[in-house]
Amino acid sequence: MKTLKAITLSLVMMFGLSSAAYSIEGLGIGVSGNYSGFYAVGEEIPSNNVGNKDRKEAGAFLETTASVFIEYDAGPVSIGIDYIPGDVSTPENTNVQRDSGSLDTDITNTVQADFTDMISLYAILPIEALGGTYLKAGLREATVETKENLGTGGSYGDVEVQGWTAGIGYQVDGENGLSFRLEATATEWDDVTSTNDADTSTKVKITDMMSASATVSILKTF
Numbered sequence: 001m002k003t004l005k006a007i008t009l010s011l012v013m014m015f016g017l018s019s020a021a022y023s024i025e026g027l028g029i030g031v032s033g034n035y036s037g038f039y040a041v042g043e044e045i046p047s048n049n050v051g052n053k054d055r056k057e058a059g060a061f062l063e064t065t066a067s068v069f070i071e072y073d074a075g076p077v078s079i080g081i082d083y084i085p086g087d088v089s090t091p092e093n094t095n096v097q098r099d100s101g102s103l104d105t106d107i108t109n110t111v112q113a114d115f116t117d118m119i120s121l122y123a124i125l126p127i128e129a130l131g132g133t134y135l136k137a138g139l140r141e142a143t144v145e146t147k148e149n150l151g152t153g154g155s156y157g158d159v160e161v162q163g164w165t166a167g168i169g170y171q172v173d174g175e176n177g178l179s180f181r182l183e184a185t186a187t188e189w190d191d192v193t194s195t196n197d198a199d200t201s202t203k204v205k206i207t208d209m210m211s212a213s214a215t216v217s218i219l220k221t222f
């Protein structure tokens with residue numbers, strides 16, 4: 001299955017990071033500042049060793065990011081691609097367990113994850129009856145890079161995660177093709193599972209993952 005990143009790369013090459021792109025009427029580029037909240041439930045499902053139990057914990061955090069986007073006004077609908085060049089980093093979580101082979105020894109696991117290469121492919125539909133108001137919907141994709149130090153051994157591989165996003169915004173058009181936007185969006189992400197490379201019966205599952213963002217953007221249309 002072709003990933004969103006591959007589709008995005010194809011579209012960018014087609015629209016161009018070339019001088020010819022600036023001659024396409026309706027093409028625009030912009031930058032955004034995003035203030036986002038993320039929430040998920042993480043569960044470690046250990047191997048069937050005696051005394052082990054599933055470990056589940058919910059967590060939330062806030063993050064500020066910047067993104068760049070390219071957009072094409074196709075008439076009633078605008079199509080765009082948004083990319084966050086930086087990482088979105090979760091807080092580090094620490095889990096201390098008692099070694100089943102030695103009741104006097106604790107084992108410490110620390111886990112942290114980065115969301116990298118976060119890309120959105122979206123469509124914008126203006127609501128003409130409400131002035132500059134518009135609706136926005138699209139598909140998002142990111143790589144979840146796990147960074148763990150497990151006293152219990154092994155590590156977890158990186159996984160790709162996708163989600164659907166929707167929101168509402170307001171645009172004010174200025175002079176010389178400049179536009180200013182304020183929008184609010186929410187994303188529901190798919191559940192993902194990663195397997196421990198030292199024990200394939202031990203897994204980490206992330207569920208109920210969602211995020212919401214307040215965004216301010218500047219767009220230059222050619």
